[in-house]
């Protein structure tokens with residue numbers, strides 16, 4: 377088990393993480409999410425031992441992970457960290473980059489494991505290509521295979537698909553996370569893309585203003601977001617009083633409503649004036665206003681600017697948000 381115990385960290389006296397506590401079981405996949413600059417990379421670097429923490433401790437099982445003051449070469453043998461800049465050898469081939477460490481550690485498995493990883497990252501036809509001749513996304517895929525070649529017990533991934541095009545991203549996510557589960561590798565992924573997390577993570581931690589503000593399964597977080605910050609990590613969302621959509625309700629309690637949960641009606645509901653329509657593929661995302669507040673909702677057609685429409689929400693959504 378990985379244990380982060382009361383860790384606080386500052387860069388030049390500017391606090392970035394404050395009293396972070398986290399336990400990750402062996403084989404578990406935990407995503408760390410939050411807005412840019414909230415400290416996701418910093419937390420991964422602390423766990424890897426790249427940064428010195430004055431307050432708090434990190435353990436993998438019984439072993440305390442010590443920072444750079446104690447370890448000249450960061451990182452323990454059982455842990456790998458894939459940073460946002462990939463640490464590859466530009467003048468050697470894809471195959472050599474993946475198999476480099478195996479030639480010393482496990483020469484008898486070198487071909488089998490390298491071929492397996494090439495297949496996982498869908499780069500078998502590029503085995504002989506030099507790294508310098510690959511695109512950024514292809515290099516990121518090789519960097520992933522390279523850290524996995526050494527069979528880590530725990531893997532730290534910092535925005536692992538940031539350079540990869542959508543065409544490949546989905547299959548790579550499925551291949552990678554299935555591979556990690558199959559090998560019982562513990563994984564922590566820092567991301568701001570909910571598609572990296574919703575279908576794959578066992579648990580999610582949300583960072584905001586130096587703190588963990590939520591720890592839950594992806595499904596619970598999505599269905600019961602406790603504030604707009606959390607909901608906005610999944611897409612456009614609104615926070616509105618219940619009684620303005622259900623006039624019979626005698627509560628002004630506010631609930632989170634995602635854009636896709638509103639239904640447009642001609643007559644009754646939340647009255648908004650349309651400001652603009654954005655084509656999103658299968659639908660339009662419409663921005664309207666209600667008493668000066670922007671309201672985001674989806675609709676199957678564009679709506680002309682200035683038109684007044686009414687928005688409804690299914691009672692099931694209200695009950696879900698109220699945790700009934």
Ligand SMILES: Nc1ncnc2c1ncn2[C@@H]1O[C@H](COP(=O)(O)OP(=O)(O)OP(=O)(O)O)[C@@H](O)[C@H]1O
Nearest residue numbers: 387388392410411412413414415416417418419568
């Ligand atoms: N070496 C550094 N020295 C000083 N401040 C830093 C350093 N590295 C990061 N920071 C600051 O610490 C905060 C957290 O940075 P961090 O990279 O951990 O955030 P993040 O959540 O990973 O962001 P992103 O999603 O944009 O990668 C930011 O305000 C950043 O500017």
